[in-house]
Amino acid sequence: MADPQELSAQFLTREESIKVDAALLTSQDKFVTRLALYALKSLKQIAQETGAPIENITPQQLSAWIEKDETFKQEIENDATFEDFFTRLVISSLNPLKQVSQAANLPIEDLTVEQVIAWFEKQAKLK
Incomplete structure (x- = not known):
């Protein structure tokens, strides 16, 4: 399986990666933030394709989306457990x-990169 930084570089735009890198977060928190941002993108796509609200997307819907997405084809071919692993990561996000x-008083679909990063920064300060 690819290294986490390689995966995040594939899944986030350069600008999004720069914003996360600039955040006042530990490396671990930056990874979790990147994962949440990618999950948000993925869940928005699935919601758009299925018409289901993000909160109602099931692991089965996510798994089906991963199977048909060409981006994941090589990962799935190289590692039989990738689909299940990635499904659990996104669902946990x-x-x-x-x-x-809830903190932004907005639907998940309307969250911005900046709001997600700011929330993770706030949580890190509370630790």
Whole structure:
């Protein structure tokens, strides 16, 4: 499987990566933030394709989306456990995204990169 930084470089735009790198977060928190941002993008795509609200997307819907996405084809061919692993990562990112959504008083679909990063920075300060 690819290195986490390589994956985040593939899944986030350069600008998004720069914003996360500039955040006052530990390396671990930056990784979790990147994961949440990528999950948000993925969940928005799935919601758009299925018409389901992000909060209602099931692991099965996510798994089906991963299977048909060409971006993941090589990862799935190289590692039989990748689909399940990635599905669990994205689904677990729903928890902090729901918290960001509540804190911003916005639906998950309307969250911005800046709002997600700011929430993670705030949580890091509370640690």
